Amino acid sequence: MAQAADSEIDRLVQVLDLKPGVSVADVGAGLGDLSISIAERVAPNGTVYSTEIDPKKLDQIRQAVQKAGIHNVVVVAGAYNDTRLPPNCCDAIFLRRVYHHLTDPLDMDRSLYLALRPGGRLAIIDFEPSQRPGERPPPGVPANRGGHGAPKPIVTRELTQTGFVPVATIDWPVSGDVKHFCILFKKPLSPATAAASAPP
Numbered sequence: 001m002a003q004a005a006d007s008e009i010d011r012l013v014q015v016l017d018l019k020p021g022v023s024v025a026d027v028g029a030g031l032g033d034l035s036i037s038i039a040e041r042v043a044p045n046g047t048v049y050s051t052e053i054d055p056k057k058l059d060q061i062r063q064a065v066q067k068a069g070i071h072n073v074v075v076v077a078g079a080y081n082d083t084r085l086p087p088n089c090c091d092a093i094f095l096r097r098v099y100h101h102l103t104d105p106l107d108m109d110r111s112l113y114l115a116l117r118p119g120g121r122l123a124i125i126d127f128e129p130s131q132r133p134g135e136r137p138p139p140g141v142p143a144n145r146g147g148h149g150a151p152k153p154i155v156t157r158e159l160t161q162t163g164f165v166p167v168a169t170i171d172w173p174v175s176g177d178v179k180h181f182c183i184l185f186k187k188p189l190s191p192a193t194a195a196a197s198a199p200p
Contacts, residue, residue, distance in 0.1 A: 028098030
């Protein structure tokens with residue numbers, strides 16, 4: 001994963017409403033640099049779940065966390081179709097340049113939904129295939145991607161199907177030539193609560 005700039009971390013803190021004491025997951029954390037930066041923002045009582053599927057990357061995240069002397073990062077070995085996060089563990093989750101690699105997006109989306117608390121926020125940071133013309137998509141991703149990237153309408157449709165509510169789509173400050181977007185979603189408050197408050 002590319003080094004995250006301070007401006008990007010500030011933006012993430014803003015859109016996900018991160019503050020000391022909240023729990024947040026960095027799904028597909030790469031080498032863990034973003035997890036560590038966010039862990040400092042939610043300290044002392046907040047938690048960052050840093051997930052990866054590659055055992056080498058998991059070791060690198062553990063080493064980076066140890067070197068940084070941070071004690072509020074929980075490293076989680078995820079799967080291709082499952083975050084392996086505990087149910088209702090997070091106030092916020094983000095996937096940075098990860099969604100276009102998902103080979104089983106709907107299963108992963110359901111896993112994200114279960115891990116997020118009602119009212120929690122999800123940020124998908126990625127780029128359109130048109131930003132990387134001619135590049136082949138990662139192996140195994142659904143055929144509807146149309147290249148290397150994640151089309152915004154498809155991302156929105158897949159996550160809405162799972163139960164998320166889209167909140168906003170914004171440009172994202174990742175350095176480099178490729179223009180990124182962030183789609184922000186919310187997990188609705190309990191459907192049972194909504195039904196109970198509806199008029200008879």
